Structures are given as C-alpha cells and as structure tokens.
Amino acid sequence: MGKVLAGRRVLVVEDEMLVLFLIEGFLADLGCTSVTAAATVEEALALIGAQTFDVAMLDSNLGGAKSDPVADALDARGVPFFIATGYSNLATKVGYRDRYVLKKPFQLEDVEASFRHVLSVGREE
Amino acid sequence: MPEEAEKTTKQKKAEAEVEGFRRDLGPFVVATETTRMAMVFTDAKAPDHPIIFANDSFLKLTGYQRADVLGLTFDALMAGGLDAETMAHVRTAFEGAADTDPEIHYRRKDGSEFWASVFISPVRDESGDVVQHFVSVVDLTKFRLEQTQAKMLIDELNHRVKNTLSTVQSIVWQALRNSTDPDEIREAIEGRLFALSRSHDLLTREDWAGAGLHDLIKEALEPFGVTGGRAARLVVRGENIRMSPNATLALGIAFHELATNAVKYGAFSNDAGSIQVAWTIEPSPKGDRLILHWREQDGPRVAPPSRRGFGLQVIERGLAHQLGGTVHLEFLEEGVSCTINIPAPRGARNG
Numbered sequence: 045m046g047k048v049l050a051g052r053r054v055l056v057v058e059d060e061m062l063v064l065f066l067i068e069g070f071l072a073d074l075g076c077t078s079v080t081a082a083a084t085v086e087e088a089l090a091l092i093g094a095q096t097f098d099v100a101m102l103d104s105n106l107g108g109a110k111s112d113p114v115a116d117a118l119d120a121r122g123v124p125f126f127i128a129t130g131y132s133n134l135a136t137k138v139g140y141r142d143r144y145v146l147k148k149p150f151q152l153e154d155v156e157a158s159f160r161h162v163l164s165v166g167r168e169e
Numbered sequence: 170m171p172e173e174a175e176k177t178t179k180q181k182k183a184e185a186e187v188e189g190f191r192r193d194l195g196p197f198v199v200a201t202e203t204t205r206m207a208m209v210f211t212d213a214k215a216p217d218h219p220i221i222f223a224n225d226s227f228l229k230l231t232g233y234q235r236a237d238v239l240g241l242t243f244d245a246l247m248a249g250g251l252d253a254e255t256m257a258h259v260r261t262a263f264e265g266a267a268d269t270d271p272e273i274h275y276r277r278k279d280g281s282e283f284w285a286s287v288f289i290s291p292v293r294d295e296s297g298d299v300v301q302h303f304v305s306v307v308d309l310t311k312f313r314l315e316q317t318q319a320k321m322l323i324d325e326l327n328h329r330v331k332n333t334l335s336t337v338q339s340i341v342w343q344a345l346r347n348s349t350d351p352d353e354i355r356e357a358i359e360g361r362l363f364a365l366s367r368s369h370d371l372l373t374r375e376d377w378a379g380a381g382l383h384d385l386i387k388e389a390l391e392p393f394g395v396t397g398g399r400a401a402r403l404v405v406r407g408e409n410i411r412m413s414p415n416a417t418l419a420l421g422i423a424f425h426e427l428a429t430n431a432v433k434y435g436a437f438s439n440d441a442g443s444i445q446v447a448w449t450i451e452p453s454p455k456g457d458r459l460i461l462h463w464r465e466q467d468g469p470r471v472a473p474p475s476r477r478g479f480g481l482q483v484i485e486r487g488l489a490h491q492l493g494g495t496v497h498l499e500f501l502e503e504g505v506s507c508t509i510n511i512p513a514p515r516g517a518r519n520g
Contacts, residue, residue: 065339
C-alpha cells in the first residue's frame with residue numbers, strides 16, 4: 045500500500061508536546077520524512093510565510109488562542125489542511141462548517157483518512 | 170331622629186369600609202410598592218394596556234422614570250425592547266391564551282439588556298369582567314448568565330478532557346514503542362500519568378489560574394523521596410513565581426523526566442549525589458526570560474546515553490516546543506546539567 049505522506053512536506057500546528065510526539069509518530073508511520081512543528085499562531089504564520097508545505101494539520105486551539113489566522117494563511121496559499129480539536133461541537137460552528145475537522149483523541153487510521161481526504165488521495169495509490 | 174340615625178349608620182359604614190380597605194389592602198399596597206419583584210397594573214378597558222401603576226422595581230429593571238411609564242401602554246413599552254415574536258407571545262398572554270409564560274430578552278433605552286419571565290393575570294370586578302391586568306416580571310438575567318457560564322465551563326472541561334485523553338494516548342503509545350518488558354511499560358505509563366495527575370491537583374487547588382514554580386517542582390519530585398530521605402540532597406532556590414497552567418503541565422512532566430533519569434542513572438542513583446535547582450528572571454530584547462538551571466553532582470560518573478529516549482525528548486524538544494524556549498541538556502561527567510530558557514510569566518520580575 046502506498047504511504048500517503050511519502051515525499052510530502054507536512055506542517056503540524058499543535059501546542060501540547062505529548063500530543064505532538066504522538067502525531068509525529070503517526071506521520072512517520074504514514075511515510076512522512078519532513079515534519080515541521082509550530083506551537084503558536086505566530087510561529088505557524090512565520091513558517092507558512094517562509095517555507096512551502098504540501099499539507100497541514102492544525103489544532104483549533106493554541107495556548108488558549110483560536111488558530112483561525114493560521115487556517116486563513118493556509119487557505120491563502122492553497123495548502124490543504126484539516127483541523128484537529130478537543131471540542132465536540134466545533135464542526136457545527138460558524139467558520140468550521142466547510143472545514144475537515146478531526147476530533148481528539150484520534151487513531152492513526154483517522155489521521156491517515158484525514159490526510160487522504162484533504163489531499164484527495166484514495167486508499168489505493 | 171331616624172334620618173340622622175340612618176346617616177350616622179351610613180357614615181359609619183363608609184368609614185368602616187375605608188378603614189377596612191386600609192387594614193386589609195394597606196399592607197399589600199405597601200408590599201407592591203416596595204417589593205423587589207417588578208410589578209405593573211394595566212387598564213384592561215383601553216387598547217394596548219395603558220399602565221396605571223408601576224412599582225419602583227419595575228422602573229429600576231426597565232430603566233424608565235415614573236413619568237415615562239405612566240400614560241404609556243405596556244405594549245408600547247415592551248415593543249421598544251422586544252422582537253416581534255416575543256411581543257406576539259406577550260399579547261397572547263394578555264388574552265389568557267398563552268400556554269407558557271413569556272420569557273423576554275429586553276433591550277433597555279441605554280442598550281443594556283435583561284432576561285425576565287413575565288406573568289400576566291387578569292383582575293376582575295364583582296361581575297367577572299376583566300378590568301385590569303396584574304403583570305409581574307421576574308429578572309432572570311443572573312440565572313441566564315450563570316447558565317451560559319455553566320455551559321461554557323462544560324464545553325471547556327470537555328475540551329480539556331479530550332486533550333488529556335490524547336496526551337494519555339501519547340504516553341501509552343510511546344511506552345509500547347520503547348519497550349517490550351511489561352514492568353517497564355507499566356512503570357513508564359504510570360509514572361507519567363501520575364505526574365500529569367499531580368500537576369492537575371496543583372492547578373485545581375489554584376482554580377486553574379496557574380501554580381508557583383517552587384510548588385510545581387516540589388510536587389513533581391515528591392514521588393522521588395525528596396520530602397523524605399533525599400530531602401537534604403535537593404536544593405531548590407528561586408522565587409515562587411506563578412507559572413501559567415500550560416507551563417505548569419509541561420514543566421510538571423519535564424521535571425518528572427529529569428528526576429526519573431536522576432534516580433536511574435544520575436545524582437539520585439547513589440547515596441552521595443545531590444541536585445540543585447535554581448532560577449532567575451533576566452531581561453532580554455524579546456521580553457523577560459526565566460532561566461532555570463538543574464545541576465546534578467556527586468552522582469556516578471555520567472556517560473551520555475546511546476540514544477535519546479522519550480523522556481529525554483520531552484525535556485529537550487517537547488518543553489522547548491510547548492513553552493517557546495530553548496532547553497540545553499548536557500551529560501557532563503560530574504553530573505547532568507539542564508538549562509531551561511523560556512519566556513517569563515508576566516509580572517514575574519516584580520515579585
């Protein structure tokens with residue numbers, strides 16, 4: 045089976061270190077060799093301005109601040125992404141209805157399916 | 170003099186009626202005027218319910234002067250601050266045809282708002298005709314506010330629980346990846362779960378506003394015997410500055426990992442070693458920094474680890490990532506040295 049993230053440059057925006065380590069582990073299993081991490085909106089915006097990413101995974105809440113500006117910056121550059129969140133009802137809220145939202149906690153399979161969805165890559169490559 | 174006698178009787182009767190009214194209704198009139206419940210009487214014989222009496226509480230609640238209200242109809246007064254749908258509900262309630270008492274969200278002249286329940290009851294004369302309406306208004310603003318806050322708290326709690334579950338998942342996942350020995354796996358998972366739990370306890374005691382750095386270190390190192398046998402071998406120096414909940418959770422895990430390493434390989438793995446933890450706040454162009462040093466000495470001679478395990482990754486990379494700083498972990502021969510350089514909490518330099 046083809047690995048969905050092989051050769052892709054992935055941006056992970058997640059403030060909690062332990063959750064980030066889990067995501068990094070998942071991404072490695074999905075064939076990713078290029079992961080860049082940001083913990084705050086400012087850090088993420090600086091990275092998006094300075095580097096090119098193929099896809100991103102974005103926590104909805106970064107140290108108590110909403111990550112919306114990061115979503116807007118990714119949109120502006122046409123970088124596909126999905127949102128990970130601990131809020132159960134986020135997907136129904138204004139501004140998130142058109143987003144792909146993944147609820148925490150998530151399994152490797154959920155993360156893989158989310159990347160496949162936003163990258164429009166089917167299970168068979 | 171029968172006529173005079175009759176007049177006297179009439180007079181007496183009238184006087185008695187007035188007296189009786191005062192005696193029977195006097196307290197009610199006073200009560201209506203002074204109660205904290207907002208109350209209004211309206212005239213049922215004229216259209217749109219003209220207000221004929223409004224008590225002080227009603228004026229206070231709606232933000233009107235007595236002169237504004239008298240001569241105004243209840244409908245006009247309500248319509249000034251209600252949407253059409255609620256207004257229709259209020260009218261239905263006047264007709265006695267509403268299934269429920271209207272709940273209103275009223276916007277005052279000054280733009281402020283209140284929530285209230287409106288109870289409307291007819292007042293009838295002897296023949297049963299409705300002559301007035303008695304309207305009482307119960308202010309629900311505080312209740313509504315508390316309800317909203319409770320809902321927000323539940324949402325936030327749920328959010329925190331889900332994030333914590335992700336954290337726990339990570340702890341379990343790492344433990345399973347790093348070892349095949351069940352005892353080692355259990356120890357790794359439990360150690361970190363209890364470290365997390367102690368940080369939560371500490372934050373809960375402070376209503377999740379944060380925790381003192383001294384308290385945080387003491388709490389994290391407590392399971393390693395530093396309040397018992399090893400107490401003299403740990404020296405912690407620095408102001409008990411208040412760290413954010415985010416920093417408290419991250420540092421709680423990091424100190425747990427440092428202590429675990431010290432007990433396994435470092436200064437707490439023999440009988441002579443000691444650990445010094447000290448910090449200062451230092452100004453920098455990017456704002457004040459908290460510089461914390463963890464120094465181990467007199468332990469066994471240190472050799473750098475062959476690989477960076479999960480615990481060391483948490484200390485070096487995780488902490489730096491979550492707190493937006495730098496962490497230098499050095500395996501010096503005389504003992505492990507760790508320097509944590511993170512943004513200082515606001516106001517830390519002045520105490």
